[in-house]
Amino acid sequence: MARGLPDLSVHDTFPKLLLHHAAARGQQPAWREKDFGIWQTWTWNQVADEVRAFALGLKALGFQRGDRLAIVGDNRPHLYWAMLAAQSLGGVPVPMYQDAVANEMRFVLSHAEVRFAVVEDQEQTDKLIEIKNDCLTLEHVIYSDPRGLRNYTQPFLTSYAKVQELGRDEAAGFFEDSIAQGKQDDLSVILYTSGTTGQSKGVMLTFWNVMMSAKGAVEFDHLTANEEVMAYLPMAWVGDHIYSFGESLVAGFCVACPESSNTVMHDLRELGPTFFFAPPRIFENLLTQVMIRMEDASSIKRGMFHYFMDVAKRCGAAILDGRPVGFGDRLLYALGRVFVYGPLLNVLGFSRIRLAHTAGEAIGPDIFRFYRSLGVNIKQIYGSTEASVFITIQPNGQVKDDTVGVPVPGVELKMTDNGEVLFRSPGAFLAYFKNDEGTRSTKTDEGWVHTGDAGFLDDDGHLKIIDRAKDVGKLNTGGMFAPKYIENKLKFFPFIKEAVAYGDQQDYVACFINIDIEAVGNWAERRGLAYSGYTDLACKSEVYGLLTDCVNKVNQDLADDPHLFESQIKRFLILHKELDADDGELTRTRKVRRGFIAEKYAELISALYSDKTHCAIEAQVTFEDGRKGTIKADLRIQESERYQPMKKAG
Amino acid sequence: MSGSSHSKVIGDVILKCDNISLSFGGVRALTNISIDVREHEVLAIIGPNGAGKSSMLNVINGVYHPQQGTVTYRGETRRAMKPHETAQHGIARTFQNIALFKGMSVLDNIMTGRYTKMKRNFLWQALYVGPNLKEEIEHREVCERVIDFLQIENIRKTPVGRLPYGLQKRVELGRALAAEPQLLLLDEPMAGMNVEEKEDMCRFILDVNDEFGTTIVLIEHDMGVVMAISDRVAVLDYGKKIADGPPEEVRANKDVIDAYLGVAH
Numbered sequence: 065m066a067r068g069l070p071d072l073s074v075h076d077t078f079p080k081l082l083l084h085h086a087a088a089r090g091q092q093p094a095w096r097e098k099d100f101g102i103w104q105t106w107t108w109n110q111v112a113d114e115v116r117a118f119a120l121g122l123k124a125l126g127f128q129r130g131d132r133l134a135i136v137g138d139n140r141p142h143l144y145w146a147m148l149a150a151q152s153l154g155g156v157p158v159p160m161y162q163d164a165v166a167n168e169m170r171f172v173l174s175h176a177e178v179r180f181a182v183v184e185d186q187e188q189t190d191k192l193i194e195i196k197n198d199c200l201t202l203e204h205v206i207y208s209d210p211r212g213l214r215n216y217t218q219p220f221l222t223s224y225a226k227v228q229e230l231g232r233d234e235a236a237g238f239f240e241d242s243i244a245q246g247k248q249d250d251l252s253v254i255l256y257t258s259g260t261t262g263q264s265k266g267v268m269l270t271f272w273n274v275m276m277s278a279k280g281a282v283e284f285d286h287l288t289a290n291e292e293v294m295a296y297l298p299m300a301w302v303g304d305h306i307y308s309f310g311e312s313l314v315a316g317f318c319v320a321c322p323e324s325s326n327t328v329m330h331d332l333r334e335l336g337p338t339f340f341f342a343p344p345r346i347f348e349n350l351l352t353q354v355m356i357r358m359e360d361a362s363s364i365k366r367g368m369f370h371y372f373m374d375v376a377k378r379c380g381a382a383i384l385d386g387r388p389v390g391f392g393d394r395l396l397y398a399l400g401r402v403f404v405y406g407p408l409l410n411v412l413g414f415s416r417i418r419l420a421h422t423a424g425e426a427i428g429p430d431i432f433r434f435y436r437s438l439g440v441n442i443k444q445i446y447g448s449t450e451a452s453v454f455i456t457i458q459p460n461g462q463v464k465d466d467t468v469g470v471p472v473p474g475v476e477l478k479m480t481d482n483g484e485v486l487f488r489s490p491g492a493f494l495a496y497f498k499n500d501e502g503t504r505s506t507k508t509d510e511g512w513v514h515t516g517d518a519g520f521l522d523d524d525g526h527l528k529i530i531d532r533a534k535d536v537g538k539l540n541t542g543g544m545f546a547p548k549y550i551e552n553k554l555k556f557f558p559f560i561k562e563a564v565a566y567g568d569q570q571d572y573v574a575c576f577i578n579i580d581i582e583a584v585g586n587w588a589e590r591r592g593l594a595y596s597g598y599t600d601l602a603c604k605s606e607v608y609g610l611l612t613d614c615v616n617k618v619n620q621d622l623a624d625d626p627h628l629f630e631s632q633i634k635r636f637l638i639l640h641k642e643l644d645a646d647d648g649e650l651t652r653t654r655k656v657r658r659g660f661i662a663e664k665y666a667e668l669i670s671a672l673y674s675d676k677t678h679c680a681i682e683a684q685v686t687f688e689d690g691r692k693g694t695i696k697a698d699l700r701i702q703e704s705e706r707y708q709p710m711k712k713a714g
Numbered sequence: 715m716s717g718s719s720h721s722k723v724i725g726d727v728i729l730k731c732d733n734i735s736l737s738f739g740g741v742r743a744l745t746n747i748s749i750d751v752r753e754h755e756v757l758a759i760i761g762p763n764g765a766g767k768s769s770m771l772n773v774i775n776g777v778y779h780p781q782q783g784t785v786t787y788r789g790e791t792r793r794a795m796k797p798h799e800t801a802q803h804g805i806a807r808t809f810q811n812i813a814l815f816k817g818m819s820v821l822d823n824i825m826t827g828r829y830t831k832m833k834r835n836f837l838w839q840a841l842y843v844g845p846n847l848k849e850e851i852e853h854r855e856v857c858e859r860v861i862d863f864l865q866i867e868n869i870r871k872t873p874v875g876r877l878p879y880g881l882q883k884r885v886e887l888g889r890a891l892a893a894e895p896q897l898l899l900l901d902e903p904m905a906g907m908n909v910e911e912k913e914d915m916c917r918f919i920l921d922v923n924d925e926f927g928t929t930i931v932l933i934e935h936d937m938g939v940v941m942a943i944s945d946r947v948a949v950l951d952y953g954k955k956i957a958d959g960p961p962e963e964v965r966a967n968k969d970v971i972d973a974y975l976g977v978a979h
Contacts, residue, residue: 100858101870211863212921326868 068289069315072279076248077271079115079152081313083243086112089289089316095141096320098331103320106141114142114228116239119149121231122180123238125204125222129154129245132176132254136160136169136192137184139295139321142208142224144309146182151252152243155180158254158266159299161652163645165690166191172256173199176266176497180204182224186212193218248272254497255302257449258651266497267302267449277452277491278310280472284457285419291317291339292416296328301653302449303423307341310452332413340420344427345654347442350412351431352558356586372400373437380405380437385461405438414440421445421457424653426529426548428556429465436463444468446527450506450513451475452491456527467526477527483518484533518546535658537568543630545573547658550631553621557614558583562643562650564661565633566669572634574672576665577611578643584610599697602638608702611638615704629709635672636704637679639665640697646686668699677701724945725753728929729897734773734783736766743769744780745953751897756923756930758940758961761950762973767933768810770950771899774931775807776800801830806895808886810902810933816875820885823874824860827892828853860891863925864918880911887918898922900932904939912936916943941965949973 075084085094090109097104106114127133133150135143135157147157158176160169162184169191173181179201183189185208192205196218207213208224252271256264281287295308312319317339322331329350332340358369379393389397409415420435420442427444435442441460446468447453455477458469471477475489488511495503507513518536519529530536531546539545547565550573554563561580567573579602587610588595595601619632643649649661662669664683671679682696729751736744744766751757759767772778774785776795784791787803806827814823832839832853838846861867864884869877874885883903890898903919904912920943922928934940940947940961947964949957951973957964964970 100855100862101867102858211925214924323867324865330868 069279069282072275072314073248076275077151077243077246077250078252078275078309078313079148079243079246082108082112082115082148083240085313085316092289092316093318094312095144096318096335097141098321098323098327098334101323103334105318108316111141111145111148115145115148115152117228117231118145118224119152119231119239119242120234121227121229122149122155123153123242124230124234125180125227127153127155127180131155131180132158132178134158134160134173134176134178134181135183135299136181136188137162137208137299138325139297139299139304139308140184140208141321143182143184143299144295144319146206146224147253147309150180151246152239154242154246154250156251156254158256159305160256161258161298161300162188163298164652165646166194170195170198172264172266173202176254176256177201180206182206182208185209189213189216189221196220246271248275251494253305255305255449256300258301258653258655265499265502268494268497269452269491270494273452273491273493274306274310275314276474277454277472277489278306278314280474280491281306281454281457282311282315284459284472285339287311287315287317287339287419289316291315291418292335292337293317293319293339293341294322294328294332294335294337295319296322296325296332297341297343298652302447302453303341303343306453307421329413333411334413336413336416338416338418340414340417342420342422343424343653344422344431345425347422347427347431347435348555348558351434352580352583354408354412355558356583359586359590369404372396372404373434375400376405376437377433380439381433381463384436384439384441385463401439409438409440414438417441419443423447423453423468425655426552428552430556432465446529448515450493450515451487451489452493454491455487455489455515458526462524462526464526467522467528469527470525471527477521478512479520482533483520483530483536485515485517485519485527485529486512487515488512539567539573539630540569540571541630544628545631546628549628550575550618550622550633551656553618554614557617559587559610560614562656564643564656564658565631566662566672567631570673573631574635574669575633576661576668577615577636577638579607579611579638581642598642599640599695602640603697603700605700608638608700611636612702612704615702619705620707623707623709632706633704634706635701637668637672637699637701640681640699641683641685641695644685646688647684671701722754722924722927724755727751728753728788729774730786731770731774732784732786734770734780734785736769736773736778736780742953744773746783747950747953747955748783749948749955749958751929751931752946753929754923754927755945756919756932756943758944758947759931759933759950760935760937760940760947764952765950765973766953767950768901769953771807771901771931771933774800775805775899798830801893804894804896805899806890806893806897807899808883808890808901808903810905812879812882812886814874814882814886814889817873819871819873820866820877820888821857821861821870823885824857824888824892825853827860827889828856830893856894857888857892860888863891863921864888880907880914883907883911883915884918887915891922894926895928897929897931900930900934902933902935904934904936912939919943 070084075081085108091107093105094108094111095106133155137143150157160172189207205220206222206224206227210223248271251268252274253269254266256266297304308319320335322328375396379389379397382389417440420440423445443458443463446456454472455475456469456471475487478486492513516533517529518531518533519527522528531548535547537545545567550565551563554560559580560577562578563575565575581598615633615636622632623629645652668679678698680698682694684692684694686692727750731749734744734747761767773780776797779794785795904915923930947961949970956969957967
């Protein structure tokens with residue numbers, strides 16, 4: 065019961081925790097949502113009532129123990145409550161990616177044999193109507209926002225409010241009895257992986273898995289019931305499920321949902337969360353925006369910004385970690401807080417932030433240092449869906465740029481001979497849904513789970529991840545080739561949005577680059593460089609010049625690394641279109657699908673490994689409404705500088 | 715676009731223009747035109763440039779006073795409407811060339827749409843206390859519903875001048891909607907928009923008509939749009955009405971084809 069956490073051996077399912085919080089802190093805020101321009105708040109009591117009504121309504125519609133309930137939509141309190149309602153009845157929620165096209169949803173709905181689906185609005189309803197006939201088990205679609213659905217007459221459609229109305233007429237007692245039947249080893253959720261590595265798999269997590277993992281993290285970072293957190297990442301992602309749902313119910317803190325996906329940054333600023341979880345991309349975007357705006361600021365502001373950022377770079381992280389810092393620097397840092405850091409944090413929505421986590425991809429060291437130097441205690445964590453997120457977290461005061469921290473209490477680690485990381489923990493998943501073969505190849509009989517990542521423990525016992533185990537390759541010259549490592553270095557530059565490096569079994573490293581249209585567009589505007597769109601801008605020789613400088617700097621950096629100096633980039637090209645999940649080039653969590661891209665752009669790769677200086681390409685693009693079109697371009701291939709290694713390995 | 719079956723009921727005539735004639739000096743803008751508008755319908759007025767479409771809207775709206783003819787709105791017959799009266803009676807409009815306050819935020823612009831509904835004068839409104847506070851909150855709520863409806867939450871506080879053209883048009887529609895009109899007059903709501911913006915705008919117009927039952931009179935040049943969203947089409951040419959009927963019928967009308975495509979004399 066440390067720090068007032070509920071006893072999880074008694075309250076061993078989420079619905080039980082909900083009832084516990086309703087009794088213990090009934091009047092405290094549990095959920096917020098910005099609607100009609102105002103933050104609407106629900107207390108734990110109100111949430112328990114809403115969940116009860118919806119659960120009983122589901123029961124009235126015929127929901128049985130063990131049934132699966134799909135959830136499709138942006139982060140909305142009503143959708144999280146639907147999860148709790150399903151769990152209350154002994155059912156299993158299956159949150160799905162809301163931006164998936166109908167076809168992608170068909171697989172999950174059929175595979176999980178979903179009977180009930182709760183969707184946010186007309187957009188999602190239309191998708192389900194489209195595939196309803198192919199999903200034989202789907203019986204009911206329940207929509208939360210009735211807008212535009214007035215004239216829909218399909219008999220399987222019901223509104224969320226209507227279901228709750230049905231539930232309010234049901235007899236009392238059933239809800240509580242049904243919750244009491246739940247056990248910690250029951251299945252609590254099935255999360256479908258985004259499919260970075262082929263067909264997505266349904267990861268089955270028990271209440272025990274999710275609760276132990278959430279509890280471990282809550283205790284590790286001393287989270288309390290007073291945190292304020294924003295839920296804005298896809299509900300289907302394990303990160304959101306643990307941070308917004310699991311941890312909130314374990315610790316009893318309030319979670320807020322933004323008004324829409326377009327207003328996240330705005331809402332973040334209004335809310336001022338105390339604990340913030342974001343993939344590196346978000347931190348990068350925020351930093352890029354700050355830098356762009358500073359370029360446009362008046363010279364006095366710009367001067368002040370750069371001066372105090374230098375001060376912060378020198379001593380900010382040390383002050384945050386409680387290391388000794390000279391009086392002069394402390395004084396300057398305090399001044400900087402008044403004039404620059406404070407207002408900047410306020411703009412970013414980080415005024416009240418106590419803790420930030422990042423995971424999913426490696427974060428550029430400079431981005432990471434930028435936030436830490438401002439006093440934001442941002443830490444990297446390492447985890448996976450199969451682990452209910454947490455494997456390692458960086459401990460306070462021992463935060464390094466290039467490691468992901470130490471194992472969370474209860475987690476054991478070991479490495480295979482080829483460097484793959486294995487873990488065993490209370491959060492380790494039960495099995496993949498209807499995929500025994502997949503389960504066997506990932507989870508051993510002793511409970512060790514393969515992560516697929518290559519890494520090692522450093523001298524301080526911190527885990528360092530280099531790349532996906534299967535992606536680490538060798539150059540023909542014998543040097544090690546870790547593509548993600550190089551790509552991450554490139555992506556640190558605000559001008560580069562995405563990069564894909566090739567080099568395994570080749571003579572040298574070559575790569576594709578995607579420019580960041582906002583940053584490069586702004587750069588071009590300030591130089592009076594006219595362009596008509598992405599493709600045109602990406603082909604400009606001035607832009608090639610700009611990016612050559614970036615690549616050269618990465619090469620300089622790589623030259624310093626005893627293991628990776630041979631991975632310096634020799635040739636690169638700028639892609640004529642943005643890599644996009646709709647074209648299958650990225651996963652829904654925006655990870656690069658290397659194999660697919662290599663196949664799709666085989667011509668370009670062979671051009672990179674020839675002495676051609678140009679390559680014509682025609683690529684198919686899929687528009688948001690599903691129509692297809694083609695983009696043609698003649699891409700230039702650029703040579704970059706390669707540097708002498710500073711020190712040799714060994 | 716949707717799996718809906720359209721099930722609206724078009725009601726009685728709410729606005730009746732009888733034998734309207736309007737001229738500016740020697741130029742005859744409208745000659746003896748009669749048009750009815752029925753409750754809950756979407757009526758499109760089309761015609762070549764200079765046919766008198768905007769003049770017709772301006773007559774309904776009370777900006778122009780016709781030399782002949784009468785306008786009957788909800789049983790009350792007038793020689794000419796007056797702009798402030800029409801606004802108070804639930805007629806709102808948007809303009810061909812955007813007429814927003816460029817320096818003001820989206821929210822403030824939409825709030826101006828509530829002006830006719832505000833009970834207290836501007837000196838009272840300057841005070842943010844007591845009954846004024848309550849009134850302001852009520853008006854703000856209506857505006858927020860409009861913002862939610864038009865999905866412009868992310869630009870609520872952005873000055874209108876900084877928005878792209880398509881969004882400005884949407885804000886202008888928002889201001890008209892804030893007045894909670896029964897009859898909405900739209901003067902070329904889709905002029906100058908790209909395909910995606912047009913599709914959005916069509917969706918909003920249909921939704922307004924569907925959700926609130928608002929009667930809509932619109933002027934539009936894009937025939938694809940007109941045929942897709944209107945219940946009835948009236949065609950003007952050189953100030954005269956040459957056709958009036960359902961879209962399919964008007965499309966096949968020989969006079970209309972001649973007026974639009976030109977004919978050898």
